[in-house]
Amino acid sequence: MIRRISSFKTLTFGTLCSVLLAGTAWADAQSDYAEHCASCHGENRLGGVGPALIPETLKRMRGPRVAAVIAEGRAATQMPAFSHELDALQIEELAGWLKSPLESDPEWGEAQILASRTLDEEYVPVDAPAWDSDPMNITLVVETGDHHVSVLDGDTFEVLDRFETPFAVHGGPKFSPDGRYVFIMSRDGWVQKYDIWALKQVGRVRAGLNSRNIAMSGDGKWVAVANYLPNSLTVLSTEDLSVAKVIEVKSKTGLPSRVSAVYQAPPRESFVLALKDVPEIWEVFYGANPPQSGLGHDFRIEGQFKNPDPFPVRKITTADYLDDFFFDQSYEYVMGASRDGKGGQVIDLVIGHKVADLDLPGMPHLGSGITWKHGDTTVMATPHLTDGAVSVIDMESWETVKRIKTEGPGFFMRSHENSPYVWADVFFGPNKDAMHVIDKQSLEIVKTLRPAPGKTVAHVEFTRDGSHALVSIWEDDGAVIVYDAQTLEEIRRLPMRKPSGKYNVWNKITFSEGTSH
Ligand code: DHE
Helix, strand or coil, X not given: CHHHHHCHHHCCHHHHHHHHHHHHHHHHHHHHHHHHCHHHXXXXXCCCCCCCCCHHHHCCCCCCCHHHHHHHCCCCCCCCCCCCCCCHHHHHHHHHHHCCCCXXXXXXXXXXXHHHCEECCCCCXXXXXXXXXXXXXXEEEEECCCCEEEEEECCCCCEEEEEECCCCECCCCEECCCCCEEEEEECCCEEEEEECCCCEEEEEEECCCEEEEEEECCCCCEEEEEEEECCEEEEEECCCCCEEEEEECECCCCCECCEEEEEEEHHHCEEEEEECCCCEEXXXXXXXXXXXXXXXXXXXXXXXXXXXXXXXXXXXXXCCCEEEEEECXXXXXXXXXXXXXXXXXXXXXXXXXXXXXXCCCCCECHHHCEXXXXXXXXXXXXXXXXXXXXXXXXXXXXXXXXXXECCCCCCCEXXXXXXXXXXXXXXCCCCCCCEEEEECCCCCEEEEECCCXXXXXXXXXXXXXXXXXXXXXXXXXXXXXXXXXXXXXXXXXXXXXXXXXXXXXXXXHCCCCCCCC
């Protein structure tokens, strides 16, 4: 209420009445929360055994409404039904209050992050994998249905382990450069470290309160966490999940911003940040020799160019808000999608300027883009989130080579150096059960698979050698289907709980051009 009352001057009488009514309702809602919810979701709504209950997490909730979850509970979770204890009005008011902003932004700095860290006492590092599979062909399957990850042998498709993750994992888990450890992030900001060789969790830390994704530094020493709440980037040590730095995100003119995403740019020894609220791209350097220009610091110490800050920040002003990125293989050029969903821009990170505009309608999901050789050039392809198309762009001229019409908006694409095909899902709409297979040279759809009619069929990952493609039936009683990537025949079906992304160690650590980075 504090924020609202301070802006009374601008309220009409009607709005004022609603605010006061809401205030009364919220008082009741707050006491209902304290009595029934706080023990699991935290006194401050920031989460505990249960997830955070704040607008940043709730507004993207699909499926049942918040009030319905309070009334009926959530199947297969510890969330019970409250319809016997709270009446319909109480439940509506409680749901309304949960969707209202926190009265002030909670502090989540180094001290709070460190206090959240737990390192598993029973974890003991091993000298070699505790199993016989090819360590480079391990594939992780994130199962969002019950918040687990399955560790698959990429040759036999045997499940080596199935471990619990924090609630609501988002974005790709990131492997250490040797493929031994993996770091997994949840929307509530938890980062989990898991030892693939030992098949054991190493520990967890809450790096933010509402987070977007993580990136691994090229040298494997740091994991950067992009946060919406607070407006910050947290840099963690991969060794022990301790805090290396919390960088407050404020534009050149001092405006705070949420971080939409963080990406790694290994040849530049930097992390690149997409910002939600200001038209800037940020580059955060972690190497010993960051570039000496554009950082706004004087690095001269005792006559030498040395940076006193281990993570200096470079802020590049852009002509538009750029939310979603794709990099060329050299990491010099970053393609950014415009907020209005009508186009995009290419920024040269070396000179810090726009070098081309992109013809990209339909809100392209650049983060899912992939590249391949096409004739004597390299193309990148990206699905559109709001129309049924995949755009194919020449990475030299930045011209659109082709817009491939699909059966609906898609979310993810994948290929492999050894495959002649690109796989593109149709995530939204009546044809969500379709998976298109596109020929990389003719740019034509050669086959549309429908392995589970009426179900969402999405996200593909290849095995290390590209011989098999793994596809999710993205449903609670779902499965991962293993296809022969040449004949496109189904080989096996592995039952899984709402499997979402799949991540092959080799494809990820070698930055395969067929996978997102
Ligand atoms: Fe994602 C990756 C942003 C909604 C599942 N998603 C990413 C990445 C970004 C992003 C920037 C790349 C980061 C990375 O992997 O390190 N996602 C967004 C959004 O802005 C959007 C549209 C809205 C939001 O609320 O965040 C969004 N994403 C979703 C979903 O609704 C999905 C389908 C289900 C979910 O679990 O939330 C979803 N996003 C994924 C997955 C990846 C991902 C599985 C990793 C794909 C990969 O192969 O790397």
